[in-house]
Amino acid sequence: MTKPTIGFIGVGFMGHGMAKNIVENGYPLVTMAHRKRDAVDDLIKRGATEAKSPKEIAEQSDIIHLCVTGSPQVEANIRGENGILAGLRPGAIVIDCSTSDPVSTLTLKAEIEAAGGHLADAPLARTPKEAWEGTLDTMVGASPEVFEKIKPVLDCWAGVVVHLGEVGLGHKMKLLNNFLAMGYGALYSEALAIARLSGLTPQQFDSVIRPGRLSNGFYETFMKWTLDHDENAHKFAISNGHKDMRYLTNLCTAVGAVNPVQSAVKNSYAAMEAAGEGERYVPMLADFIARQNGLDPD
Known part of the structure; x- marks a missing residue:
């Protein structure tokens, strides 16, 4: 055929x-x-x-x-x-x-x-x-x-x-999928900054998270930038993450959802894009959050 x-x-x-x-x-x-x-x-x-x-x-x-x-x-x-x-x-x-x-x-x-x-x-x-x-x-x-x-x-x-x-359910589910992914990125970035301010290195942080229940495939590729400066491990732009979270905000408005966590996640990516770094990749959010906390990127 x-x-x-x-x-x-x-x-x-x-x-x-x-x-x-x-x-x-x-x-x-x-x-x-x-x-x-x-x-x-x-x-x-x-x-x-x-x-x-x-x-x-x-x-x-x-x-x-x-x-x-x-x-x-x-x-x-x-x-x-x-x-x-x-x-x-x-x-x-x-x-x-x-x-x-x-x-x-x-x-x-x-x-x-x-x-x-x-x-x-x-x-x-x-x-x-x-x-x-x-x-x-x-x-x-x-x-x-x-x-x-x-x-x-x-x-x-x-x-x-x-x-x-x-039709439409695929795109709705994809926005939820990316909410979880971008949420992980925001959480990891903030946790790494707090760890460094507290005297823990990214390597020490990773030594506990990677073998434990909180590790996942997203974490593994995300951390390749912080640990190895591998910029090709997780090629997804900050601007795309922000765009996806804007779309999800629209969906939340349409369905009347209460979305305080999603709004906070969106703003992490909005801030980095507003600073002119929208073309950098999602793992590099860790550098941006580090600088907001007065730290040099590690």
Whole structure:
């Protein structure tokens, strides 16, 4: 049976590995460049073809992945003059793998369906390493019929695929997932500063936390910056963490949630981005909090 043609927009840290696994699993792949050509050139060598716009990708694709920064970028790629809607095939499926605002997601669902297509949200968990290995986690919002069609493609780049139900639930769950992750980052950063002020080194702190019940995969990659200055271990920008927490604040407002802890977490990332350090990675929040406490980064 002929495999569907897959379009992929957003071959950055996560998208490059995802797209690589799709083409290596025998799917025809169409992609496009944004700011850098390295990933696109690599994918072309592996068998992909290149388009010049989202419209061109849509004209050639049965299933289109979007893996971009957030809702403004998703909306621009779908609604733009040369966007996906301008070239969408009847019955085509758009999969938004970005961490997006669920309010925007539901609006786009209606617009895509009016154009004869379908939308699924399948945001990601884990890191570029797992994206390259094809072992990401994804939480999916889609109708049962759409999920059945996209599941084999998701299996190319994900080791854990959870179908939560209707469109929008994937993005809602992703915001909760990132709330926990960004919360860990804020907690670890503040705890490390208090430890140093109290006469404990980061190494002593780690010697107790790492082997104990409070350790986890996030902790392990987060601490690689503080302990080893490995800036590539946890490549997730402060600006993205702040963006995700703003989206979650919007969701909290929409559902009437009381969210004092989430507000505090958001403000940790807001403060670092406001200080001009939004492009640094989340583990480097520990340096920012250290400086706020009068400490030099260790």
